[in-house]
Amino acid sequence: MSDAAERILFEEPGGRWWLVALGPALCLVVLVAEAIIGSGVHWLGLALFSVLLAGLVALQVVAARRHASVLLTPAVLRNGAETLEVADIALVLPEADPFAEDLEPWEIAPSLGELSGVPRRRTAIGLRLRDGSVVRAWARDGDGFRTELERLVAHEADEADEAEDGER
Structure with a gap:
């Protein structure tokens, strides 16, 4: 194909990868809050929840980029x-x-x-x-x-x- 045929006139990706980081960032905020409060940090629970949230959002982003772009x-x-x-x-x-x-x-x-x-x-x-x-x-x-x-x-x-x- 020529360069003119490959030139992008309009594009919407459907989903953005930065959204995957929101879940782990929220878990980090909770971890810091627990450390400051001194009530005991739930390391394992927050780590597992962070991975779970990132994985679920990653699936949504992949689906959006495939079906809504x-x-x-x-x-x-x-x-x-x-x-x-x-x-x-x-x-x-x-x-x-x-x-x-x-x-x-x-x-x-x-x-x-x-x-x-x-x-x-x-x-x-x-x-x-x-x-x-x-x-x-x-x-x-x-x-x-x-x-x-x-x-x-x-x-x-x-x-x-x-x-x-x-x-x-």
């Missing part, structure tokens, strides 16, 4: 574990009216990724694909993601128009 390059859009070629996107659909009584058709379309719907605290964006189907892409920063998608899809359409004009 977003990557947009000039060539591909990846939502979670599903990758879609940008060339397959025909149109970025307009935002839904939050006050409308009826849902837009794209609001009930399948979402990209292997989750059953759009992950919590993510904004859905409707996409019409070249085959006529409609899907929902999603990201935490919905406005930034929409801006990059619209710019990229408009650029792809311009290139396709130029290619057709060149063939004539």
